[in-house]
Structures are given as C-alpha cells and as structure tokens.
Amino acid sequence: xxxxxxxxxxxxxxxxxxxxxxxxxxxxxxxxxxxxxxxxxxxxxxxxxxxxxxxxxxxxxxxxxxxxxxxxxxxxxxxxxxxxxxxxxxxxxxxxxxxxxxxxxxxxxxxxxxxxxxxxxxxxxxxxxxxxxxxxxxxxxxxxxxxxxxxxxxxxxxxxxxxxxxxxxxxxxxxxxxxxxxxxxxxxxxxxxxxxxxxxxxxxxxxxxxxxxxxxxxxxxxxxxxxxxxxxxxxxxxxxxxxxxxxxxxxxxxxxxxxxxxxxxxxxxxxxxxxxxxxxxxxxxxxxxxxxxxxxxxxxxxxxxxxxxxxxxxxxxxxxxxxxxxxxxxxxxxxxxxxxxxxxxxxxxxxxxxxxxxxxxxxxxxxxxxxxxxxxxxxxxxxxxxxxxxxxxxxxxxxxxxxxxxxxxxxxxxxxxxxxxxxxxxxxxxxxxxxxxxxxxxxxxxxxxxxxxxxxxxxxxxxxxxxxxxxxxxxxxxxxxxxxxxxxxxxxxxxxxxxxxxxxxxxxxxxxxxxxxxxxxxxxxxxxxxxxxxxxxxxxxxxxxxxxxxxxxxxxxxxxxxxxxxxxxxxxxxxxxxxxxxxxxxxx
Numbered sequence: 244x245x246x247x248x249x250x251x252x253x254x255x256x257x258x259x260x261x262x263x264x265x266x267x268x269x270x271x272x273x274x275x276x277x278x279x280x281x282x283x284x285x286x287x288x289x290x291x292x293x294x295x296x297x298x299x300x301x302x303x304x305x306x307x308x309x310x311x312x313x314x315x316x317x318x319x320x321x322x323x324x325x326x327x328x329x330x331x332x333x334x335x336x337x338x339x340x341x342x343x344x345x346x347x348x349x350x351x352x353x354x355x356x357x358x359x360x361x362x363x364x365x366x367x368x369x370x371x372x373x374x375x376x377x378x379x380x381x382x383x384x385x386x387x388x389x390x391x392x393x394x395x396x397x398x399x400x401x402x403x404x405x406x407x408x409x410x411x412x413x414x415x416x417x418x419x420x421x422x423x424x425x426x427x428x429x430x431x432x433x434x435x436x437x438x439x440x441x442x443x444x445x446x447x448x449x450x451x452x453x454x455x456x457x458x459x460x461x462x463x464x465x466x467x468x469x470x471x472x473x474x475x476x477x478x479x480x481x482x483x484x485x486x487x488x489x490x491x492x493x494x495x496x497x498x499x500x501x502x503x504x505x506x507x508x509x510x511x512x513x514x515x516x517x518x519x520x521x522x523x524x525x526x527x528x529x530x531x532x533x534x535x536x537x538x539x540x541x542x543x544x545x546x547x548x549x550x551x552x553x554x555x556x557x558x559x560x561x562x563x564x565x566x567x568x569x570x571x572x573x574x575x576x577x578x579x580x581x582x583x584x585x586x587x588x589x590x591x592x593x594x595x596x597x598x599x600x601x602x603x604x605x606x607x608x609x610x611x612x613x614x615x616x617x618x619x620x621x622x623x624x625x626x627x628x629x630x631x632x633x634x635x636x637x638x639x640x641x642x643x644x645x646x647x648x649x650x651x652x653x654x655x656x657x658x659x660x661x662x663x664x665x666x667x668x669x670x671x672x673x674x675x676x677x678x679x680x681x682x683x684x685x686x687x688x689x690x691x692x693x694x695x696x697x698x699x700x701x702x703x704x705x706x707x708x709x710x711x712x713x714x715x716x717x718x719x720x721x722x723x724x725x726x727x728x729x730x731x732x733x734x735x736x737x738x739x740x741x742x743x744x745x746x747x748x749x750x751x752x753x754x755x756x757x758x759x760x761x762x763x764x765x766x767x768x769x770x771x772x773x774x775x776x777x778x779x780x781x782x783x784x785x786x787x788x789x790x791x792x793x794x795x796x797x798x799x800x801x802x803x804x805x806x807x808x809x810x811x812x813x814x815x816x817x818x819x820x821x822x823x824x825x826x827x828x829x830x831x
Contacts, residue, residue, distance in 0.1 A: 244304045244416075244462055246409035249509050250491060252460050253403075253527075255280065256534045263781070265505045265795050269486040270531035271479075277472045277532040282311040285398070285455060285467050290321070290380070294395025297384035298449065300540075301419045301438045302407035303400045303459050305329070305385055311463075312382055321380060328385035331369040332420040338364060339421070342437050351428055351703040352684070354436035356595030361387045361445045364420050386419060386442065389449055397470075398455045399446075401539045403527035405490040405519075406460040407434070435684065436595075439524070447546040447562070450474070458537045466537040468530070473539075474547060476530055481548030483788045484809075486800040487526035487541055492517045495696050498576030500608060500674045504797070513697070518570035520676075520799040521773060522683050554769035554804025556826040563597065564681055566752050566773055566824050568799045571675040574608070579668035580688040580702065581616060581644060585712050586663050590685060600686070601750050602661040602679040603728075604669060605822060606653050607777055607797070613653040614670040616644065617661070618726055621719030623647055625710075632689055632706050641693055649722055656756075656777070656820070658728035662749035664714035665726065676775065678754055678824050687712065728754070739763050744822075751830035757821045762812040770825040772802040777822050780815030 253268055279285070289295055297308060309325060316323040332338065341364075345357040370383070370391045383391050410416045411431065414424045418433040419441065425433060453470035468476075491501065491508060494516025501515040502508055508515065519525050523541040530537045545564055550557040556565060571579065584600035591597065604615060628647045635642050644650075648666055651659075653673050661667045666689075669675050687705040696702050717726065725747065734741040739759035746754055756777070757763050765772070776782055776796050784792040786802070786809045793814070794800055802809050813819040 244307065244410055245413040246406065246415065247412035248409040249511050250405070250409070251509065252406065253488065253529060253536050253538045255461065255464060255466065255536065257531055257536055262793060263795070264507065265798055267505065267507045268488060268529060268536070269798070270529040270536055271476065271485060273472065273476050273530055273532040275533045278466050278468050278530065278535040278537045280464060280466050280535060282465065283315060285457065285465070286312060286315045288455065289396045289398065290315070290319070292396040293378070293380055294393055295380065295382045296388050296391070296393070296395045296397045297382065297400065298388040298397065299386060299400030299457075299459065300402045300407075300446070301386055301434070301442050302402045302410055302416045303386070304462070307463065308400060308459070309384055312384070316380070323380040323382060324377070326370070326381065326383045328369070328383055328388045328391065329420070331366050332364050333366055335420065335422050342433070345436050346433060349429070350432070352432065352705075353594060354432050355593065357437045357440050359437070359441055361441050362390050365390060387445065389445070396454050397449065397452050398457060399449060399453045400457045400459045400465075402459055403488075403538050403540055404525045405527070443542050446542060450543065450546050456539060458539065460538065466535060468532070468537060477544050477547040479788070480528070480544060481551040481803050482805040483786055484784060484792065484800055484802055484806065485528060485544065486798065487521050487523065488529050488538060489526070489799070490519050491515050492519070493697060495694050495702070496573055496577035496579055498572040498574035500572045500574035501570065514576055515572050516576070518572070520568040520570060521801070522567045522569055523564040523681060551805035552803045553771050553826075554767065555828065555831040556770060559831055565598070565826055567677070567679050567681045567683060568773055568775060569677045569683075570607075571669055571673070571677060573669055573671045573673050573675075576671060577694070578616075578670050578692060580686075580691040581648065581666065581668050582686050582688050583666050583709050583713050584661075584663045584687065585685050585708070589712055590682065594685060596682050596685070598680055598682065598751070599663045600680055600682040601663050601747075602677055603746060603750070603754065604659040604661065605676040605678055605754070605777070606655050606657045606659070606673060607676050608674040609653045609655050610672045613672040614650050615653050615659055615673070616648045616650055616668045616670065617659055617665070618649050618722030619666060619715060619718035620647055620649060623715060623718050625713075625715050629706070629710060635690065635693070636704060636706070639693055642690065644690065651727070658744045658754060660726045660728060660747045660750070662747040664712050665717050666713060676777065676822070678752070678822070680751070730756075751827055752824050753827050754822065754824050757811070757823065758818055759811075759813060760818050762810055764808060764810045765823075766808045767802055767804050767806055769804050771804050773799065773824045774802065775799050775822050777820050779813060779817060779819035782819055782821070783812040783814055785810040785812070
C-alpha cells in the first residue's frame with residue numbers, strides 16, 4: 244500500500260549494530276521464536292477452523308488480506324466463503340450524519356471525541372442469514388468483523404498510528420466506512436475524534452479473545468504472534484519497563500539538532516520539528532523475538548494492565564496514560580507559533596477530553612542567544628493585543644510580539660511552566676523536552692510570523708478560541724515568580740542529589756532530576772515514572788525482572804508502578820542527570 248513519508252517502517256528484523264547511539268527502533272525482548280512472518284504461515288495456524296474472523300484497525304489493507312487468504316484456500320483446493328463485513332455498513336450518507344456532530348464541519352483542526360460505538364456503523368441485518376450448519380469454511384473479514392456475533396478463530400490486524408497517517412497522506416486509505424479519501428487535515432481530524440475512539444473501544448473488548456495479533460504495516464510481509472504470547476508480553480512489560488517507538492516529523496519551524504545527533508534518522512528531510520518520544524495515543528510498542536520485530540499500538544498495554552502501569556493514578560486516569568514526552572527542535576530553525584492551550588472545562592465541553600494540555604518546557608540544549616516567549620508584559624491591554632492580531636490576519640502584516648509577550652533567556656536544564664491559558668512559544672536554537680499532560684493537538688495558534696506551512700499553505704489560526712482561554716493575569720513579575728521553576732535539592736548522598744523542579748499548582752504531574760556519579764536506587768512509590776537521560780553518555784537499568792538494559796542520552800523510557808523499585812547505573816565518565824516525571828500523589 245502506498246505511503247507518503249521519508250521515515251522508514253519498522254524493519255522485519257533488528258539490525259542495529261551500534262548500541263552506543265539513540266535507537267529509533269527500541270524493542271521489548273520475548274522468548275525465542277515467538278514472532279512469525281508471512282500470511283501463509285499465519286493461515287496454516289487457522290485454516291482448519293470452520294469459522295475464521297479477521298478483524299482489525301481502521302487503515303488496515305483489507306484488499307491485501309482478503310487476496311492473500313483467497314489465494315491460500317484456492318491453492319489448497321479447499322472450499323471457502325469470504326464475507327466482507329464492510330458490505331453490511333450503513334450507507335455512507337448515514338455514516339456521515341452519525342459522525343457530523345463530532346467533526347464540526349470544515350473546522351481545520353478540532354472536533355469532539357465521539358460517543359459512538361462500532362456497532363452503530365452496521366445495518367441490523369449484519370449476517371442475519373448466516374448458515375450456522377454450513378460445513379464450508381467461512382471467513383468474515385474487515386473492521387468490525389467480530390460484531391457478527393459468530394464464534395470463530397479471531398485474528399486481529401493492527402496498524403501503528405504513524406503508519407496509518409503515512410497511508411492517509413498518500414490517499415491510500417479512507418476514514419472508517421467512508422468511500423472517498425478526505426484531504427489529510429480533515430482525514431486526521433476524523434481519525435482522531437471518531438475512528439480511533441471507536442476502534443479503540445472495540446480493541447479493548449477483543450483483547451482477551453484474540454487468538455493471533457498481526458502487525459500489518461509492511462505490505463505483503465506481516466509479522467504475527469499468538470494472542471497468548473501477546474498478552475504474556477504485555478504482562479511482562481507492565482511490571483518491568485517499556486520504551487515506545489519514537490517517530491519524527493518535519494515542520495515549518497523545525498531545526499537540525501535531531502538530525503545531527505540521531506545518526507539513524509533519514510537525512511533527506513528538510514528538518515525535524517518534533518520527536519514523538521512518548522505521546523502514547525500516537526506511539527507504538529515493538530516486540531522482538533529471535534531478532535524478528537512486531538509493532539502494536541500502545542493502547543493494548545493500557546487495556547491489558549492499566550492499573551499495574553499507573554498505580555495510584557489509575558483511579559483518576561484509567562486507560563488514559565497521563566503524561567507525554569516529546570522534543571521540539573528549533574536549532575537553526577524558527578520560532579514556534581505564539582499560542583495557548585484550553586482550560587480543563589473548555590477541553591471537556593468542546594473536545595470531550597477529561598483533562599487538558601498543561602505543559603512545561605525543559606530546555607535540553609540551547610545557545611547563549613536562545614529564548615522562550617512566556618506570559619504577558621505587565622502593561623498588556625487585551626483589547627489592543629486582539630486588534631493587532633486580527634489586523635495582522637487581514638493585512639498579512641507582522642506584529643511586534645515583544646510589545647505584548649515577555650521574551651526570556653532560555654537556560655539549559657531550566658524548566659518553564661506553561662499551565663493552560665498561558666501564552667507561550669519556544670524561540671529559535673532550542674532543543675525543548677516537552678514534559679506535559681498527554682493531550683497534544685489542542686494548540687490555539689494566535690500568531691505565526693506570517694509563515695506558510697511546508698506545503699505552501701497558511702497555518703490555521705485560532706484567535707477566537709485563544710481569547711476564550713488566555714489568562715491575562717500571567718504577566719509581568721508574576722511570570723518570573725510562578726512560571727519559571729526554582730530548583731530545590733530535597734535529598735542528597737555522597738555522590739548524588741535529588742532535585743525537585745516545582746511545577747505549577749495547575750500541573751497534575753511532578754518533575755524531579757537525579758544527578759549522580761555512580762548509581763542510584765529509586766522507588767516507584769506506586770507511580771509510573773517517565774525518564775530521560777538529559778546529560779551524560781548512557782545509563783543501565785536494573786529491575787527485579789530486567790537486568791543491564793542500556794539507555795542512551797535523550798532516550799525516553801518508563802518504569803511501571805508495579806515494578807516497585809529500580810536502579811540506574813551511570814555508564815559515562817561524567818555526572819549523569821536524569822529527569823523523571825510522575826503524577827502528583829495529590830492529583831490521584
């Protein structure tokens with residue numbers, strides 16, 4: 244299937260020889276020979292079943308799958324009946340009426356998360372005439388096939404979200420039950436607010452029943468494993484560690500730090516603006532067995548073991564993993580757009596989110612001339628500011644941002660606090676580690692320096708939404724006092740310190756930094772810890788079930804609450820600095 248991206252797919256086999264650099268395909272190791280490859284080998288495991296259910300995620304290539312199983316049965320000379328569950332979807336106009344309230348018309352970015360279920364897409368006669376006495380092998384396939392209500396061997400075909408988007412950008416796939424491909428921005432909105440929500444609910448329901456799980460991202464060459472092995476792998480991960488597979492995107496303001504410091508990244512992109520280090524609705528988890536690789540979306544882990552992952556925080560967040568890490572690279576790039584994020588109440592009412600996009604900027608690397616925009620000037624006049632913004636949209640003229648917004652020096656290892664409603668953006672020549680609440684698309688851009696995007700199109704602005712959320716009390720000295728974290732050493736030993744980087748009261752997550760020369764042992768205290776080595780060469784992780792795992796500078800990984808405690812050993816010659824974030828006990 245066609246895809247539009249310079250980024251590579253997860254390879255069939257692990258081929259990284261240099262373990263001393265950032266790994267773009269990290270994998271969780273299973274026992275040998277647990278991952279298999281190819282359609283024929285998969286169908287060998289199920290062909291004797293009288294009923295076969297091939298279900299899966301939106302964006303999966305069902306044409307390839309149906310052709311492969313038809314070829315398989317035809318070559319064996321075995322009688323079979325192939326049923327496409329999409330033939331029982333409601334007409335497209337009915338589907339469009341169902342989904343329209345959640346898509347907000349032609350809004351270029353925002354909808355509201357749906358409360359629809361996948362069963363709402365099907366006609367009432369879905370397989371109502373099925374002959375349960377037939378001895379012919381019946382294969383029911385497609386997104387929602389399991390809703391036929393007929394017992395059979397269940398194979399689930401999964402697709403990582405980044406690969407889904409690459410197919411979307413190439414126009415190779417449509418939204419669920421929609422015939423015509425939408426332009427990418429509208430298609431993504433439809434996926435995010437409708438299709439993913441619906442398919443994720445169904446995925447959670449099916450997890451205990453899945454007989455085989457298939458990674459369908461590589462055309463004609465899937466990898467797969469049994470549902471039993473899959474669930475056991477998730478269980479092992481939930482009490483040890485995990486690292487999601489990062490993925491990388493260029494952007495109009497993107498820089499060159501990531502391309503220069505991550506050798507395995509393709510060098511044919513104009514820049515890298517983002518690294519999705521751990522934005523769990525978007526990232527995948529890769530399993531490895533006898534060097535074979537299989538990727539699934541992160542959702543499965545939370546559906547299988549959410550309480551083991553989150554510990555105390557599970558009561559509040561449930562299946563929603565609450566914290567994200569991502570990089571913003573503006574080295575030799577540009578300023579981000581001037582922006583803010585919605586209040587919690589606004590995010591709930593307008594977008595269906597249970598919590599909002601409270602952020603921080605942790606400065607990983609910088610230059611003496613680097614800066615961030617944060618908070619308003621003391622003499623801010625909101626009406627004048629709005630008039631300037633609206634005039635700039637009409638006249639396509641630039642404005643003097645610093646008349647209204649404070650421009651502050653960006654200090655390496657500094658933490659800048661961006662609770663919802665705060666005006667902000669990163670300036671040029673920063674590598675920012677965003678430590679944030681998981682919601683990640685709710686950015687209300689109010690000024691974008693009169694730039695076009697990489698396709699030569701205007702970037703959508705949201706001045707009206709921004710002014711419904713901006714907090715104009717965050718200005719002047721208040722910014723210095725409350726939005727720049729003041730580090731505090733809270734514990735220390737002979738060769739280590741534990742430093743609290745206080746976050747804002749609106750932030751539900753804590754940020755700390757361990758600095759140590761040799762090793763440090765850390766209890767999870769029934770919380771999931773997200774970690775990154777922000778200074779140093781590499782470190783080694785030891786838990787009760789995982790020994791000697793190596794992590795490089797700038798790699799993100801997580802320790803589930805159920806792990807209990809873990810030890811980090813500094814493998815470099817200089818002092819290691821590790822940033823850790825977790826949910827505040829008071830926020831659970």
